Amino acid sequence: MFLRFLFFFSFFSIFSQEIALSSKESIIKKGLEAYFNNDSITLNKTTNQLLFLYKKNQDLSVLAKYFHYKALLHRIKFNSDSTYYYYNKSKNISLLLNDSLEIGKRFLSMAVIQRDAKDFLGSEISSIESLKYLKPIQAFNFLESVYNCLGLASEELNQINEAISYYKKAYKISKLNKDYKKQELGYIRVFNNLGLLYQKQKLHEKAIQFFKKGLKFDDIKEKYPKEYAFLLENLAASNFLSGNKKNVLKQYYEVLEIRSKLKDFKELSTININLSDYYKSFNQKEKALYHVNEALKYARQAHNNKRTLEALELLSELTTGKQSRQYLREYIQLNDSLFQQERRLKNQFAKIRYETDKKEKENVVLKTENEKKQIEIVRHKQQKTIGWLFAAACLFALALSVSFFVLRRRKQLYQAQLQRAEAREHERQQIAKSLHDEVAGDLRMLHQKLEKSQLIEEAQKLEMVKENVRNLSHQLSSVNFDKVSFKDQVINLVSDYFSLDLKIKVNGLQDYDWSAINNAIKRLLYLSIRESIQNSQKHAQATKIIIDLSIAKKFVFLSITDNGIGFDTKISKKGIGLHNLQERVEELNGTLTIESKVGEGTKTSIQIPINA
Structure with a gap:
């Protein structure tokens, strides 16, 4: 009954753990899907579920994921400081767990937030911290992202050679990735980033080479539409900036179509800025105004401050009089506000880092x-x-x-x-x-x-x-054992008494080295055998005697059993022979025991220590 209870208890415990693990994994998966779908309601729900699960099981990995999802919630709401704060909290819990992968990922997320907030030095520091944890475990998927992040930060810090070096490292890491899809995406990101670097340096010929390299991947438009749109837009921009405007408009509109299907507001603001610039260059003011207004709309929806500033600046140039001045004032106010916000965020990030370090x-x-x-x-x-x-x-x-x-x-x-x-x-x-x-x-x-x-x-x-x-x-x-061995003496003794009427069997005599046993002990054994045989033959009327000799540990054992008439040990007294034998045994610190019952034979047992 107890075993059955134990079995069911064990089964229930294991089953409960599996349910808890399954529940944890499903919550995490649902939360991640909600984040990528920009679904803050579902993400908030899964975040609260993680907190409940942590309070129930006290699992620190769940607490780390709870802070991670709190960060994602604030990221959806564009609260950079809170996002950074919760990423840092999640990272600190993962540090307690020695979870290198999660620590490295959180440092990478913090680096991206810092880069977006123009804290490029802080982004570089966080990226390097991320490398410390991701490199030893060869997390190639994330290492490629870290090196690209370092490249982008180095560009902004005007460290062009360092940026190129980081992009090349990202390329090498992508080569090591066994996941073919992620390997391809790694290559595409590196080619796009290198192309943009040379585009900013106004080295458009080099930039175009890298954009074209990225576009050469098989079925890139179908497999990776977002990345295809990046490369095509940047290729068109480099051609436009270098004076080759032949296919630029067609390529821009293809990108616009892809961005619209993907509902990518952030990048829709970028393509509309580019289209506005294109039409402005041909003095098609109406079309330029349409696209710049579209750009401003999408930039504000996506909280893309960089494109908002570009759109306001372009609007101030495309309009005149009071309207132009209004756009310019908005541009200046937003620029000042963003500058103050960037300073505040840098200070906030630094403060969080300081508090953490402290x-x-x-x-x-x-x-x-x-x-x-x-x-x-x-x-x-x-x-x-x-x-x-x-x-x-x-x-x-x-x-x-x-x-x-x-x-x-x-x-x-x-x-x-x-x-x-x-x-x-x-x-x-x-x-x-x-x-x-x-x-x-x-x-x-x-x-x-x-x-x-x-x-x-x-x-x-x-x-x-x-x-x-x-x-x-x-x-x-x-008997003298120097001339005739103990074995031979016993054999001779037994042979003297052996007859058709008295059969004697000896066990153990040939199994041991008797030369190592003291002569006094062997003499006692010999005399004991002789006395017992004589008694069995003379008094017990025995027809069969079994003699067992053995050496175990520090003792010599002798057992003599016959099938004679036996006697009552409580009544019968020992004869002179047995009395003398008893004295000889005790003289050598041994023990003699005689077991017998009337009609059941007699057993004589002797135990003698080899040494004191």
Whole structure:
């Protein structure tokens, strides 16, 4: 039940996130479409939706987009200072997110606003800032626009060579763009900008070459009507200014038709100015007046102040008397007003930049102070840690020393125990030798004398005593693993007892290197096997014995299991053999356990440490 709940909860969480992401993307897309359609109502609605989404999810990328769309709203309303302000706010949020693409795009947008407000130096600075973020991520679509923006700003600052250099960089960047359409548009913009640069320098032949290059693109009129109109209008203007007026009027009217279809008020003001200039040159005053009035109308609709000034100036020239003076006054008033506005905007932009820089510096100072505090905190922590580590190291060293001493002492005691065991074995061997060589020898001689004396019965009894002494000698004598290996000794022992009535199986004997095990331990194992086999055969009436030998970690293990009659371990007492075996095991710090039940056989388990 819990797993099912967890599954549905996880699914719901993921599904909710997908809905939120989908909602965010759809709002952003709708807002951008509204901006390009000049739909301030829809754009305002999507901007408010972004604010609501941010308050709900606390997603900073949504907040950055909210400020971006606030900027677009003010741009539609031609509020340059507010547009710049919100672009800057959006950029600052993107800085917190380390979103290089959005930071670069906002700097570019700010550069365009500054250029339109004739803050050309500020535009250049913002464009260079944009490059810092767009170049590392190879955002070719926007890099081309940045270099074109730098070229236009440099032109206005009369830095012609720098402008040409920037346009060439824009061309190279366009080459790198894998999107063929954007690559073509990049080329067209560069050719148009270079043509206009040479047109302003009155190098019309060069200008015409670039305009014609741009017009050579396949199906340019159908694919890119706006760009086609720019190139054709500028080509006609250069021909007109250079004195070649042959196809100028036809080209101007083609441009006028395209601009009218696109409802591009800003550029409609430009083409009508050009048509007015054309008719003025032929002294066709009525047509010139018509087009200049059209230009003024569209310029005011598009808030195109540059064309408004040009139209007012041209009207003052085409009219006379009071009307001419009125147009001239309007021209002067607007020019002064725009000059004041440009100064105000430059100051406003500079103030916003200053406040931003100041805040960034304050943040850097705060960050530095915080870092210092953090370093100090870390240093104190490190000192405490070092102190604790030193204390721990001392304790560890002390514990290590104690452990070493204890282990060394334990090992020494164990070695002493092994030596005592060896000494006792040596004593047993000496006793066994005495019994075999001396006592048994004396008994043999006495036996022979009794036989010679015809004391046959006494001689037979003495023979039994002699056999008992010999058996005792064999039992006391210890096995020697120097001459015959432990493996062979065990195999020989098992072979002695193996019969049709008693089957013995040995496991693990061949799996280990027994030469590394102390002789006292091997002797104990050997004697334990012998004692257990004898008990199984003599008392348990066993027909099958399984012997398991193993070495694991720091212990040697021996397990002997038979299928005999078993006994009750709570009632039965250990015999002398088992008692002696128990002492031998304990002497080597080992453990001996016997498990048995009546009718279920017996299991003898021995565990002996290899080292103390």
